[in-house]
Amino acid sequence: MRRNPFEDIEAMLDRLNQQIEEGMTSGGLQVPGSVPVDVVDTGDEYHVTADLPGYEIDDIELTLSEGTLRLEASREDEEKTAEGRYLRRERTRTSANRRIRLPEPVEEDEVSAGYQDGILTVRLPKVSNEEESRRIDIE
Template structure:
């Protein structure tokens, strides 16, 4: 039985789709300028950890809007060599960003962030549900 060219295309698309899914699950797909992050759900809060070596706290901008945490970091190295000339200069300016969509609402007033040794940690407590039961009337 002869195979259709569409079967071959479908197999190729399935193979590419699996490779992309595996790469995303393993953290293997990195977009240039993107910040690598870990997002942990502890039950009571989300903890986002991002590697930002070489930045100062003033270089980092964090915002939370409509369930999305936006992280932007910009650094500019103003030092110049006085004794010689650059043969290669790659460290003068660095911009990185990341947007993380949170699966559940968080208590925006209780969000906290810390930065130590090039690692940014953001704690986002989940919105607490009411402990009281509510009777629902049936009409």
């Protein structure tokens, strides 16, 4: 019996489809050069946690503009090792970035960030919609 040449293609497409579905259910597919983040809505504020291993605080730029948090990190690439030559080199990425659109406005003056052990944490308090109520006298 003759082999169907499309079976291999169908199997490959099935594997690709499964990988995409698994990536979507686990929070999305990782884009090269992109920073993996978690965004949590606690009710009063957003907490953004980003993995940035190997970067120093001075390597990271964090800005907030028009409801978008922008994170950029870059570091100098080491040209050679101190004691020899590279046999394998996989850690060459020297910059990473991510833009996160926030669903609600935040108090820009109250945003805070911390960085420890390669993890950046940003707290973004939401704008309070509650205005102080004032009694209105009826005449």
